[in-house]
Amino acid sequence: MEEDMGIINITSGELLNKYLSDMYGGVFIPFNEALSQGNLLYPLFDDVFIDERCKSLLVTRDEYVSKLSLVLSFIDNMDKYNEVVLWFGDETFCQINLLGVLTMLEQGNFKGNVVINIVDESSNKVIRKHNNVELGNFTLEYKKLLKNIAGLDNYN
Secondary structure (H helix, E strand, C coil): CCCCCEEEEEECCHHHHHHHHHHHCCCEEECCCCCCCCCCCCCCCCHHHHHHHHHHHCCCHHHHHHHCHHHHHHHHCHHHEEEEEEEEECCHHHHHHHHHHHHHHHHCCCCCEEEEEEEECCCCEEEEEEEEECCCCHHHHHHHHHHHHHCCCCCC
16 A cells, blocks of 8 residues: 555445546545455454454454455554545445445544445446435444344344
């Protein structure tokens, strides 16, 4: 990743990431997760979360960390950015991943601007462009989702 990092774009996955980075340039990283599959935990991307995701997705820790290396590097360097632009589809799969990314930003106490672009992933056309969001309630929504998916009544 670059030094004076300013703006970073996070996309739903590798295909959209390549398309958008070719089209717009700049720093783009694919999220490369499938939070709608397997067991989820909070907080995101700590050792317990990663171990559980590896079990759920039937991959080794090295495979998982390799696939998410750019996201994990971003988490470690989040404070170097003043804007995150998110590019995700409008279907349920992408919306759950988007909620996960917003929760990740809250968890990391990201202080910059957050912009969401919703993309039709079959055509790569932007459906909704430049929606600024305020962080603060996404972790609560993520935990509600966990409660609903896992059936946990006392999940904090």
